[in-house]
Amino acid sequence: MAFDIAFWLLAIVSVVAALAVVGLTNIFRAALSLVLCFITVAGLYITLSADFLAAVQILVYVGAISILLILAIMLTHDVQLGSPTNKLRLPAFLAAIVFFGTVAWAVLNTTWGISPLAPIEPTTATLAGKLFGENGYILTVEIAAVLLLAAILGAVVLVREK
Amino acid sequence: MSVGLEHYLVLSAILFAIGLYGALAKRNTIAILLCIEIMLNAVNIALVAFSRYVAPQMLTGHVFVIFIMAVAAAEAAVGVAIIMAIYRRKGTVDPTEIDAMKR
Numbered sequence: 697m698a699f700d701i702a703f704w705l706l707a708i709v710s711v712v713a714a715l716a717v718v719g720l721t722n723i724f725r726a727a728l729s730l731v732l733c734f735i736t737v738a739g740l741y742i743t744l745s746a747d748f749l750a751a752v753q754i755l756v757y758v759g760a761i762s763i764l765l766i767l768a769i770m771l772t773h774d775v776q777l778g779s780p781t782n783k784l785r786l787p788a789f790l791a792a793i794v795f796f797g798t799v800a801w802a803v804l805n806t807t808w809g810i811s812p813l814a815p816i817e818p819t820t821a822t823l824a825g826k827l828f829g830e831n832g833y834i835l836t837v838e839i840a841a842v843l844l845l846a847a848i849l850g851a852v853v854l855v856r857e858k
Numbered sequence: 859m860s861v862g863l864e865h866y867l868v869l870s871a872i873l874f875a876i877g878l879y880g881a882l883a884k885r886n887t888i889a890i891l892l893c894i895e896i897m898l899n900a901v902n903i904a905l906v907a908f909s910r911y912v913a914p915q916m917l918t919g920h921v922f923v924i925f926i927m928a929v930a931a932a933e934a935a936v937g938v939a940i941i942m943a944i945y946r947r948k949g950t951v952d953p954t955e956i957d958a959m960k961r
Binding site: 699700703704707710711714715717718723726727730733734737740741744745746748749752753756757760761764765767768769771772780781782784785787788789791792793795796799800803804808809810811813814815816819822823826827833836840843844846847848850851852854855 | 860861862863864865866867868869871872873874875876877878879880882883884885886888889891892893895896899902903906907909910911912913914915917918920921923924925927928929930931932933934935936938939940941942943945951953954
């Protein structure tokens with residue numbers, strides 16, 4: 697019962713925060729409500745017994761990515777202009793509605809193979825075994841490291857003063 | 859009806875649709891980046907929900923989410939760098955003004 701209440705609370709807050717990101721004309725406030733949305737997503741991870749991912753969500757999204765985006769907002773001086781919508785407002789709305797309708801219809805009309813097993817708790821040790829252990833994803837981890845290095849170098853080259 | 863997999867998937871679809879609308883309709887490049895982050899988070903919720911309800915002993919969805927987070931961090935860093943470079947050159951972050959590749 698407490699689980700249901702937690703889910704509904706987090707779901708409603710996250711949807712309202714996401715709507716605020718889209719709807720607020722002040723881009724700085726939109727970024728702050730995006731932070732709220734990230735925090736509620738971390739809460740949703742906890743309700744899904746993904747404790748490690750909740751911590752990573754807080755660290756990476758709330759701690760790093762939102763700071764980066766807020767820094768970009770500060771540096772571009774367009775806070776006064778806000779974030780108006782373009783001419784494609786109605787087609788974009790229709791596209792979003794059609795997408796949501798299709799996905800919701802597909803989700804609700806599929807019989808999912810729900811497993812009766814209990815989830816692993818805590819997940820951190822098992823996840824480390826998955827990532828770094830034998831028959832794991834160690835090659836992908838290395839590729840992700842190279843990708844991050846390439847992204848850092850690309851960002852530095854792009855914003856460097858001539 | 860108690861909360862199950864469908865609830866998380868529908869919530870994920872709602873968040874993705876909101877992000878999709880924002881990414882298509884916004885006239886500020888940084889707002890588009892914010893909406894892309896919402897979409898990535900929506901996909902992550904769906905992956906973790908599948909991992910929890912369909913294969914709770916496997917954690918494969920968690921591994922995917924970790925890699926999506928790494929790629930999203932790289933995407934945000936490069937995206938912000940591109941926006942800064944364009945802003946420095948053209949003095950605007952309006953994507954309707956940034957149309958050099960359309961001409």
